Each structure stands twice: as C-alpha cells, then as structure tokens.
Amino acid sequence: MKRSWTRWARAVTVGTVGLALVAACSGKSGQDSGAADGQVTLKINFWGDFGLQDLKTTYEAANPNVKIQLNSGEYNAQHEDLQKKLVAGSGAPDIAAIDEGFMVQFRSQSDKFVNLLDKGAGGYESKYLPWKWKQSLSADGKTQIGLGTDVGGLAMCYRTDLFKAAGLPTEPDQVSALWPTWDRFIEVGQEYTGRSNKKFIDAGSNLFNPILGQQPVGFYDQQDQLRMEQGPKIAFDYTIKAIEAGLSANLATFQADWDKGFTSGSFAVLACPAWMLGHIKDTAPGTQGKWDIAAVPGGGGNWGGSFLTIPKQSRHADEAYKLLEWLVQPEQQIEIFKKVGNLPSQPALYSDPAIADFKNPFFSDAPVGQIFPKMAQGLTPQYLGKKNGPTRVAVENVLIRVQNKTLKPEAAWAEAVKEAEKASTS
Amino acid sequence: MSTTRAAPASSGRRAAAGRHGPGTDPDDRRLSWRDRLYRFDMRYMPYVLIAPFFLIFLVFGLFPLVFNGVVALRNYRLDDPTLTGWAGLANFRQLFGDEDFWNALYNTFGIFLLSSVPQLLLALIVASLLNRRLRAQTWWRVGVLLPYVTPIVASTMVFSVFFSRDFGMANWVLGLFGIGDGEPINWRADKLHAWIAIATMVNWKWIGYNALLYLAAMQSIPRDVYEAAAVDGAGPWRQLWRITVPMIQPVIVFTVILSTIGGFQLFIEPMLFDLNAQAATGGPDGEWQTIAQLIYKVGWKDLNLGYAAAMSWALFLIILVVAGINTLLTNRLSGGRSR
Known part of the structure; x- marks a missing residue:
C-alpha cells in the first residue's frame, strides 16, 4: 500500500512543480499598454484598408501620450475574433471596426460595448444618414455602440463595350433611363442575352439583395418576426424571373470564376457599391475605360459600410473615444475618401468639392462623387433582424440551387420559406 | 505490504532506492550531496x-474534452446571454431529430469511403x-511526400x-476526353461530384504519407520470403497480397485508424x-457539409455553443465506433493473424 501511495505522491509532486513552472513562464503576459509614464496604447482592429496609416501619424504627433496600434486582419476573421474575445471577457481591442453585415449580431450584445451616448456622441445623430445612425443603435434606442465610417451606396457598373456590341446605349444617363424599374431591367437583360448570346448579370443573389434592400420591410419586422411574404417575396420573384430568362451567369461572388468574369465578359452588369470600384480595378486592370456607372433600378440602395466601436473591456475608453471622435470628423473622413475611396456616411460632406467633383478615370470618368451619395441618401432605412445574416444565406442558397438546376423554379419559393424559417430558429 | 530494509553498503542502497518511499530511510542523514543528487x-x-x-x-487535451462535455449539457448561446443553465440531455x-446532422454524417461517411x-x-x-x-530512389521517395509537406490551405x-x-482545369482535362462537352460539370451542384472533388484533395495529400509508412514496414520483411514465393511461382500481385500485406498488417491497421480519425474530422x-x-x-x-463543418457552423455562425459541444461529443463517439469496426475489418481482411 505504502509503495503505491508514494508513487502517487511522487507523480503529484512532480506535476505540481511542473505546473508551477508553466505558470511562472506565463505569468508575465500582462498587458503592456498604459505604461508608467502615462503612455497609452490604443489598439484598433479592422480589415482591408481603412486609410488610417497617415492619420495615425498625425494623431500621434498631436497627442504625444498616445500610441496607436493598427491591426488589419481578414474581414470575417476580425469579426469572429471580436465575438470570441467578447465572450472570453478579455483581449478585445480598444477600438473595433464592425461591418454592417455583422452589426446586428453585435448590436444585440450592446452591454458589452461602451455606450457612446454616455460619452456625448448624441450630438452626431443629426450629422449622419438617419439609417446609418440607426444601424448601430440598440433595439431599445438607448445604447449607441458605434459611429459610422463609410457607406457603400449602390449603383450599377456595366461594360460599355459589351453594351455597344449588343446594340444598347452606352451613355450613363441613357442607360439609367433604360431601367427605371426592375421589370424593365429584366427586359433589357433579355434583349442583351438575345443579341449577344451572353449572360447579363453575375449572380441571382446579386439581384435579390439590392431589390430586397429597397423594400420597406426586409426579412424581419421590428418585432424580429420573419416576414417572408412581403419584401423577400417581391425580390425573390424578380430574381427567379431573371434566372428563368437565362440572365444569370450563376457565379459565386469573390471567387475565381467571378473574378475571371470581369475580364472575360461572363456578365455585362453588376450591382456596384463604392468600395467595389477598387475591386474591379484590381481584378481586371485590362478593362480600364470599358466600364461605366449607371443608376440602380428602383431608386436607392446600399451594400456594406462600417462602424467603429469601443468594447467595454478597453481600459482606455476615454482616450479611445477621443480618437474615435477625431476619426469621424469631416477632415479625416475626406482624407480617407481621397486615400482609399470609402464614401463617408455624413451627408454634409457630399457637397464638399473633394467628394462632389471626384471622377473615376478607370470607369470612363464617371462622377462617382455624385452617383454614390445620391444612392445612399435615397435609401429607406430597413430593420435588420438578429438572424438576418443566416436567413439571407439560406435564401441565397435556394437561389443557387435553382441556378444549378437542382431545384425547380416552381418549388423554389416554398423551399426558400422553409429554409428561412429553419435559419431563423437555429 | 512491508519493505525490506536497505543494506548499509552504498551499492545495496542504490539498488533498493527505487523501492523506498522518500525520507523514510534513517540513513538519509548520512548521505552525501552527490548521493542525494544521484538519487533524485x-x-x-x-x-x-x-x-x-x-x-x-x-x-x-483533457481539459477541453471535459469542459466540452460540461458545455454540451448546458444552454450556452452567444447571441442570447440570458439563456443559461443546465439543459440536461x-x-x-x-441531435436525433436534426436532419442537418444526419445529412452531415452521411456526407462525412461518403467522403470518407471515397477517400480512405x-x-x-x-x-x-x-x-x-x-x-x-x-x-533515383531517394528522389522518388521524397517526391511522394511533397503533397504532405504542402500547407493544406494552400493546396x-x-x-x-x-x-x-467555367475555367477549371478539371473540366478542361475531362473535356479532352469528351466528357462534359455540352455543359461543363458543376462540381458544386450535387453530392457525388462534390464528394469526388474533395476526396481527390484528401487522397492527393495523404497517399504519399501512407506509402512511406508502408515502405518502412515493407523493408523489414526478409527477402528470402519473396524468393521462396517466387520459386513457388507467385507473381508480384500475388506476392503483394499474400506476403506483403499480412506481414505489414500492424502498420495497415495503424493507417486505417489514422485515416478514420482524419476522415471524420475533415474540415x-x-x-x-x-x-x-x-x-x-x-x-x-x-451537399458536402461534413460534421466538423456543421459543428463550426452551429457554434460560430448560429452561435449555439451548447449544441455544438453536444455534436462534438457525438462525433467523438462515432469516431470511436467506426475506428473499432475498421480495425476489426482490417484485421480480418489483411490476413487475420491473431495477436
């Protein structure tokens, strides 16, 4: 007995010592922000290029006690990382950028963010596009978790060379006049495919989403109840009509075939927010001058846009708010627009010459500083439910199945309702 | 149980040391520093x-496993912090009524068969x-291992x-043989094509790795066994199945278990x-959602961690069962030498 006990004792002793060693090694992992000399390090998490590099230098020069740490990551990874850190209770940055697609999810956890209204952000409400302000406001309207940076706006980018070859007009005004409504848009598409024997749009989902965005009620009403029979049905029917007419190239956005399609002419027109212009230019540099931009059928629209938030975990919430407030001031927003083309979400800036007179040479000198603001302002604010993201994916998947011909168009709506309900309760 | 006292001679002390509890020996006081160090x-x-x-x-390893079990028995939703507490089973x-889970299990099994x-x-x-x-033997041997070295995300x-x-090489190659001429194969539209595509990726990566394991085992088979078989008129194919496979059976069982675990965790x-x-x-x-993928979706997309944890445990049990069955089957098929 004794023998086996001592063996245990040995194992436990060694184990404890070992653990102590591990603990000793990892004991030093405390935050190094807020060092003794009053220095404050503010960490900002975002994705892609927010145009902050030069602004960081300017701000640090003006505020010698502040160091800014820019941490750019991948779009989805940043949001998932933020969610994990919020649950874990530590590790979140001082300022976290959140895209509108993820905003609903984080807005419903507004207790984990600093309420910017407490910091005096209420004065900015009148400066923002009303729907932009509402997007990051908690459901009860008492907590504002973020201030808007950019909006996407929405227009239609089209290939002038392909339009010309199909005998369609190429001037933006004439093209915009071609399709005041989505019905007309589909007819124009049929004309195009009939004459060119090519596909007109890139994907059914890229028709569905802009149309849905123009409806007064999206997937969910204010009570977070699924409302498939109103807005979604209208957008779905148009999309099925377009697919049945053979307009869709059935490509998945941001994928190899889709990127290739920009150069090869797999499609002639696509829904195009402000930030998409950079993507087209980077993917298909050889198509310079072959693109132009027209209005989106059915009025305004928006796709994408971001917010800056301060997680409650931040130990320097006051300094973080100071920086955030500085970043959304007109001078900085215009600086960012010039640098990376992100369109500010404060309408007063749209009349600023730096934006209003801006023309994009890649897109046949289209007056983008005029087009996108108009679209962003024309949008009716739509409530996005908590489950908006998964529901959208579920319905898009049904559309893809119709495009793949693995689901009959007649059966598609019933399937879409079923899948949406499943997503809303998952 | 009683312990015999150690002999006073130092050599005897060393021999007995392993059987003694620490500090029970009255001779300890007289031990030199070196002796203590040696003892330690x-x-x-x-x-x-x-x-x-x-x-x-x-x-x-162990903590996440156990904690996962705890989470599996609780309500744990990231998007609804108010919903907590024990959920029982x-x-x-x-899980049993969830058609997504059964679909994922079916996919996982199908891809597993097509790959392993x-x-x-x-x-x-x-x-x-x-x-x-x-x-150029070494060149070939290193060559088959190259896919294994390639980062999995990159490949x-x-x-x-x-x-x-539209512009994929696979369809182009098939097109040379006249397959999919009218309409190119959409690899992502139905189960069979998607499974084949994914199984191809898995096979490409792991064939070389398994081949090297087999090769190492094969080299320990004495040559004279083959010579005797050749004298008796056994061709290469017969030698492979009658001599090589039975003689490297332990390694085969090992690779079957490994690929079962890997196949069921395909992500x-x-x-x-x-x-x-x-x-x-x-x-x-x-069409090709595997269980590991479904767990990720339920946990980090639907934000339902409790349910995702339950799925993980179900996956753990399924792997245990399937690996067990596979071991039995392999033992039988590859010669069935009882050990």
Missing part, C-alpha cells in the same frame, strides 16, 4: 522529463513500387480553382471548397 536523478528525473507532455495534454435529443479506401490501396501499390530497385485553394465550373477541404466559405453550409443544400 534516478527516482524523479523520468517523471520530470515526461511531465511536459502530460501537462500540455492536460491543458490542451436536450442538446443530444435535438482508394488512398490506402494506392499507397500500398506506390509503396510496393518504391520498394523495388529504382533509379485546397488551388484545388478549389482546379474544380471551377479545411470542404470548408474552402465552398464558394461561399463563410457561411459554412457546405454547398447550397449542404
């Missing part, structure tokens, strides 16, 4: 040396080829483009094969 070295050093592994396993009960069986058979053939006298991204519908390939990878739905109708 003999008694404790082995434990100290293996401790890091067990500590790391404890922190990153509700999460597991939900050809993979191990081809590895066996490759290994027996490499076991012959070849020119999957390339394969994902390879299996594109990166199906994830990145999806054009809309972020949704983690594994195709528009879950």
Whole structure:
C-alpha cells in the first residue's frame, strides 16, 4: 500500500512543480499598454484598408501620450475574433471596426460595448444618414455602440463595350433611363442575352439583395418576426424571373470564376457599391475605360459600410473615444475618401468639392462623387433582424440551387420559406 | 505490504532506492550531496522529463474534452446571454431529430469511403513500387511526400480553382476526353461530384504519407520470403497480397485508424471548397457539409455553443465506433493473424 501511495505522491509532486513552472513562464503576459509614464496604447482592429496609416501619424504627433496600434486582419476573421474575445471577457481591442453585415449580431450584445451616448456622441445623430445612425443603435434606442465610417451606396457598373456590341446605349444617363424599374431591367437583360448570346448579370443573389434592400420591410419586422411574404417575396420573384430568362451567369461572388468574369465578359452588369470600384480595378486592370456607372433600378440602395466601436473591456475608453471622435470628423473622413475611396456616411460632406467633383478615370470618368451619395441618401432605412445574416444565406442558397438546376423554379419559393424559417430558429 | 530494509553498503542502497518511499530511510542523514543528487536523478528525473507532455495534454487535451462535455449539457448561446443553465440531455435529443446532422454524417461517411479506401490501396501499390530497385530512389521517395509537406490551405485553394465550373482545369482535362462537352460539370451542384472533388484533395495529400509508412514496414520483411514465393511461382500481385500485406498488417491497421480519425474530422477541404466559405453550409443544400463543418457552423455562425459541444461529443463517439469496426475489418481482411 505504502509503495503505491508514494508513487502517487511522487507523480503529484512532480506535476505540481511542473505546473508551477508553466505558470511562472506565463505569468508575465500582462498587458503592456498604459505604461508608467502615462503612455497609452490604443489598439484598433479592422480589415482591408481603412486609410488610417497617415492619420495615425498625425494623431500621434498631436497627442504625444498616445500610441496607436493598427491591426488589419481578414474581414470575417476580425469579426469572429471580436465575438470570441467578447465572450472570453478579455483581449478585445480598444477600438473595433464592425461591418454592417455583422452589426446586428453585435448590436444585440450592446452591454458589452461602451455606450457612446454616455460619452456625448448624441450630438452626431443629426450629422449622419438617419439609417446609418440607426444601424448601430440598440433595439431599445438607448445604447449607441458605434459611429459610422463609410457607406457603400449602390449603383450599377456595366461594360460599355459589351453594351455597344449588343446594340444598347452606352451613355450613363441613357442607360439609367433604360431601367427605371426592375421589370424593365429584366427586359433589357433579355434583349442583351438575345443579341449577344451572353449572360447579363453575375449572380441571382446579386439581384435579390439590392431589390430586397429597397423594400420597406426586409426579412424581419421590428418585432424580429420573419416576414417572408412581403419584401423577400417581391425580390425573390424578380430574381427567379431573371434566372428563368437565362440572365444569370450563376457565379459565386469573390471567387475565381467571378473574378475571371470581369475580364472575360461572363456578365455585362453588376450591382456596384463604392468600395467595389477598387475591386474591379484590381481584378481586371485590362478593362480600364470599358466600364461605366449607371443608376440602380428602383431608386436607392446600399451594400456594406462600417462602424467603429469601443468594447467595454478597453481600459482606455476615454482616450479611445477621443480618437474615435477625431476619426469621424469631416477632415479625416475626406482624407480617407481621397486615400482609399470609402464614401463617408455624413451627408454634409457630399457637397464638399473633394467628394462632389471626384471622377473615376478607370470607369470612363464617371462622377462617382455624385452617383454614390445620391444612392445612399435615397435609401429607406430597413430593420435588420438578429438572424438576418443566416436567413439571407439560406435564401441565397435556394437561389443557387435553382441556378444549378437542382431545384425547380416552381418549388423554389416554398423551399426558400422553409429554409428561412429553419435559419431563423437555429 | 512491508519493505525490506536497505543494506548499509552504498551499492545495496542504490539498488533498493527505487523501492523506498522518500525520507523514510534513517540513513538519509548520512548521505552525501552527490548521493542525494544521484538519487533524485534516478527516482524523479523520468517523471520530470515526461511531465511536459502530460501537462500540455492536460491543458490542451483533457481539459477541453471535459469542459466540452460540461458545455454540451448546458444552454450556452452567444447571441442570447440570458439563456443559461443546465439543459440536461436536450442538446443530444435535438441531435436525433436534426436532419442537418444526419445529412452531415452521411456526407462525412461518403467522403470518407471515397477517400480512405482508394488512398490506402494506392499507397500500398506506390509503396510496393518504391520498394523495388529504382533509379533515383531517394528522389522518388521524397517526391511522394511533397503533397504532405504542402500547407493544406494552400493546396485546397488551388484545388478549389482546379474544380471551377467555367475555367477549371478539371473540366478542361475531362473535356479532352469528351466528357462534359455540352455543359461543363458543376462540381458544386450535387453530392457525388462534390464528394469526388474533395476526396481527390484528401487522397492527393495523404497517399504519399501512407506509402512511406508502408515502405518502412515493407523493408523489414526478409527477402528470402519473396524468393521462396517466387520459386513457388507467385507473381508480384500475388506476392503483394499474400506476403506483403499480412506481414505489414500492424502498420495497415495503424493507417486505417489514422485515416478514420482524419476522415471524420475533415474540415479545411470542404470548408474552402465552398464558394461561399463563410457561411459554412457546405454547398447550397449542404451537399458536402461534413460534421466538423456543421459543428463550426452551429457554434460560430448560429452561435449555439451548447449544441455544438453536444455534436462534438457525438462525433467523438462515432469516431470511436467506426475506428473499432475498421480495425476489426482490417484485421480480418489483411490476413487475420491473431495477436
């Protein structure tokens, strides 16, 4: 007995010592922000290029006690990382950028963010596009978790060379006049495919989403109840009509075939927010001058846009708010627009010459500083439910199945309702 | 149990040291510093040396496993912090009625069959080829291992483009043989094509690795067995199945278990094969959604961690059962030498 006990004792002793060693090694992992000399390090998490590099230098020069740490990551990874850190209770940055697609999810956890209204952000409400302000406001309207940076706006980018070859007009005004409504848009598409024997749009989902965005009620009403029979049905029917007419190239956005399609002419027109212009230019540099931009059928629209938030975990919430407030001031927003083309979400800036007179040479000198603001302002604010993201994916998947011909168009709506309900309760 | 007292001679003390509890020996006082150090070295050093592994396993292996079990029995939703508390077996009960789970299980099993069986058979053939006298032997042997060295994400991204519908190489090659001339194959539209594409990625990566394992085992088979078989008129094919396979059976069982575990945890390939990878739905109708992918979706997309944990445990049990069955089957098929 004794023998086996001592063996245990040995194992436990060694184990404890070992653990102590591990603990000793990892004991030093405390935050190094807020060092003794009053220095404050503010960490900002975002994705892609927010145009902050030069602004960081300017701000640090003006505020010698502040160091800014820019941490750019991948779009989805940043949001998932933020969610994990919020649950874990530590590790979140001082300022976290959140895209509108993820905003609903984080807005419903507004207790984990600093309420910017407490910091005096209420004065900015009148400066923002009303729907932009509402997007990051908690459901009860008492907590504002973020201030808007950019909006996407929405227009239609089209290939002038392909339009010309199909005998369609190429001037933006004439093209915009071609399709005041989505019905007309589909007819124009049929004309195009009939004459060119090519596909007109890139994907059914890229028709569905802009149309849905123009409806007064999206997937969910204010009570977070699924409302498939109103807005979604209208957008779905148009999309099925377009697919049945053979307009869709059935490509998945941001994928190899889709990127290739920009150069090869797999499609002639696509829904195009402000930030998409950079993507087209980077993917298909050889198509310079072959693109132009027209209005989106059915009025305004928006796709994408971001917010800056301060997680409650931040130990320097006051300094973080100071920086955030500085970043959304007109001078900085215009600086960012010039640098990376992100369109500010404060309408007063749209009349600023730096934006209003801006023309994009890649897109046949289209007056983008005029087009996108108009679209962003024309949008009716739509409530996005908590489950908006998964529901959208579920319905898009049904559309893809119709495009793949693995689901009959007649059966598609019933399937879409079923899948949406499943997503809303998952 | 009583312990015999150690003999006073120092050599006897050393011999008996291992059987003594620490500090019980009255002779301890008279031990020199060197002796104590030697004693410590003999008694404790082995434990100290293996401790890091067990500590790391404890922190990153056992703790997550147990904690996962706890979470599986609770309500744990990230998007609804108010919903907490014990759920009992509700999460597991939900599992049985969840058609997504059964669909994912079906997919996982299908891809597993399409990958593991050809993979191990081809590895066996490759290994027996490499076991012959070849020119530039080392070059070939390193060559088959190259896919294994390639980062899995990188190779999957390339394969994902390879299996594109419109401009993919796979369709181009098939087109040379007149397949899919009228309408190119949409690799992401139905189960069979998606499974084949994903199984191809898995096979490409693991054939070489398994072949090298087999090769190592084959080289320990004495040559004279083959010579005797050749004298008796057994051809290469017969030698492979009658001599090689039975004699490397333990390694085969090992690779079967490994590929079962790997196959049932398949995640990166199906994830990145999806054009809309972020949704983690594994195709528009879950055509190739594996269980690991579904767990990820339920946990980090639907934000239902309790249910995801229950799925993980179910997956753990399924792997245990399938690995057990596979071991039995392999034992029988590959000669059935009882051990």
